[in-house]
Amino acid sequence: MQKEQFERMKNGRGFIAALDQSGGSTPKALEIYGIAPDTYSNEAEMFDLVHDMRTRLMTSAAFNSDSILGAILFEQTMDRKVEDLYTADYLWEKKGIVPFLKVDKGLAEETDGVQLMKPNPDLDELLQRAAERHIFGTKMRSLIKEANPEAIKQVVDQQFDVAKQIIAAGLVPIIEPEVDINSKDKEKSEVLLKEEILKQLDALNESANIILKLSIPTIADFYKELIDHPRVIRVVALSGGYTREKANRALSSNHGLIASFSRALSEGLSASQSDVDYNAMLKESIKQIYNASIT
Template sequence: MGYDKAQLEQMNSGKGFIAALDQSGGSTPKALSLYGVEPSDYNGDEEMFKAVHDMRARIILAEDFTSDKVIGAILFERTMDDTINGKPVAQLLWEDRGVVPFLKIDKGLEETNNGVQMMKPIMEIDDLLARAVKHGIFGTKERSVIHEANENGIAAVVAQQFELAKQVCAAGLVPIIEPEVNIKSDSKAEAEEILRDEIEKRLNALPEGEMVMLKLTIPERAGLYDELAGHANVLRVVALSGGYSTAEACERLGKNRTMIASFSRALTEGLNVKMTDAEFNEALGQNIEKIYQASIC
């Protein structure tokens, strides 16, 4: 595979975490509300997406948002197609901040069936992947959700994830496979054991040199995913915050030595549109430092 060697090395062994800046249409209003921008402050989707782009640009340009602690960032499709200070976002991330750019490619979730939510079909996937390559994107991220320890449902989620991963790898990109386990699930620990085994089966069937990453809910049993992290086809295992507070997510992550963070809401916790740049940078810097320390533990 013709991966960028510097980016590959950074994702394989760089110290730090991956910032998830990929809220899509459905989750954008909540993300903006937490940032202090209410629906009454914008009119229609275009103004909404402009507001969230401004928030993301402010984060990316903050003094602590560099490869010293943030080794990668996941972008929403609109963000990839946009610019910051006149420069394409993925290009700015890598050239100016030293941060490896990824792209969220899933288009939302199906209704729950067999205790899981599969990904909706991704129309024109080949075109999307080609555009990602053109923009200098290193990899992709695709999310499913597991609500119950249902063996058939979890097997179906993992099968779908790895089928999509094949297409992503064929395009020269590294897929981040994300079968999230709902942190409120009554059978979370059991679901995670089943998930680990299903992922291992699929990893063992991959050809030599075909690299993937895994984005997983922080497990109930610390170290559950250590063997997956050491697999020859796995570049990195990263953790999603899943609704945990920044403090709890970092505390749980610190017990899992082979996982690094890929947090979204926990990264932006406490940030507000009305903050001065100094206040904003300080608050974001504190979040970055907490997540960084948990990731390098």
Template sequence: MVDAKMLNKMSSAPGFIAALDQSGGSTPGALRLYGVSESDYQGDEEMFRLVHAMRVRIMSAPAFTGDKVLGAILFERTMDGDVDGEPVPSYLWEKRGVVPFLKVDKGLNAEENGVQTMKSMPDLDTLLIRGREKGIFGTKMRSVIGHADKAGIAAVVEQQFQVARQIIGQGLMPIIEPEVSIKSPTKEQAEAILRDEIAQQLDKLPAGETVMLKLTIPTVADFYAPLVAHKSVIRVVALSGGYSTVDACEKLSHNHGMIASFSRALAENLRVTMSDADFNASLAATIDQIYAASVNKS
């Protein structure tokens, strides 16, 4: 069973989810945005040490609390790390009031039928048990949709829900993330197929089983309203998908019931060279901006 206090917060409190889950492939880009180039480190271990330091700086900032940040999605190495000697998941929940999630996918397969499904996860149960023992509330897993191909999108959604049922079985809350690329030439058509496929899978869930959805901000405002209202959906969150903070927040503000789960847009104004005062002030302003777009709808 998922933690009842965390579930209550995640299902009803105002706010958004921070995505701090860049993995091996996306970490260099996150560090570059932060002002750390590849020439500043040698090898993966040093790279992960630097990105963990960046995440700790974010998580320990005064504005990063459960008042506006409902949850945080973690990379596995971040889950296994600490903040001032305390394990990250317990630090987030007990010290900051932020619900911890874990990214569990292992990357993407090559594109087929206009989509990229998730690579196999043979050790998923082991990871889920370890995460649960560390205080993780839920998980996140990402697929990518590049074109409005019905067979491809159906395969993505079926795989997502199949793994979600495995996650539910381990007492965790799955965030299902079939990302429609904002660069897709058939984005709006892909979203129509995706909405129907997700609705069909939601209708098949046994009574009492619930999921969260993480979706690209749709081309048509409130297009995902039927999913937001579905009895088996705890929350629908939006990914920034490469949009700037300003653009992502503007688009999100027109989608009722959707809250943010931003990664790049959360950290785009943060730099390693900032003083702590400037860093904290910049992050606080961005948190306020994302919170407003998640809560105040136009």
């Protein structure tokens, strides 16, 4: 299974759906979907609602392997079922979509213009559970707001240190050092980031493989060296707060870069929509993101 999933991720046409909003971002995701905070009274009800929201999306006929290579899940989603199968098994067995898991514990406080990942002492245990649930890979996010060379080096060093732990557990890490799209020196941050990533990639063992998830660069095709690197399975792009239209336009200028969108994927979807309207909206959204991803 892993070999087949690896080939699909490396050579397939399509994009990754990011369905991994966690505790902090869940209320906002539900509200955008049309479910107000006063309609649930505790966290358990909230997570039931968000699982229903994700289940509706994953079970839609529009959500299929013709356009979607992989999907990133939140830990609770991994432990729940869709149509009587654990979510990762549903995605792969019923849809042919490769399952990933968000494994970071959120962002630490900002220091020197960046936010590192919070400590994650239970990661080995989570990786073991992920393997048992047939997860292929993981995702973890840091955030860069300023072009501070030493701080950006710290972000990349931390990401690759944890990535090696994930590789040792038999999973494929998605490394996500996001550059804030509103940063005043975004382009300079991207130059520093690419430099540090290339150093780490060149030092990796030849049996190691990673996926990079990056903000869409200011200069088109700026990440070509990363896309072509032998240790990189794929470079995917986050929408980072752009509208779907703007994210797709920027993405289509970057050859070989594919989407891993969350907000831009679910934009316009609502709990109150009929299934016909919902599925039509999702189908159109997926088509647009797919077309931007295959340039």
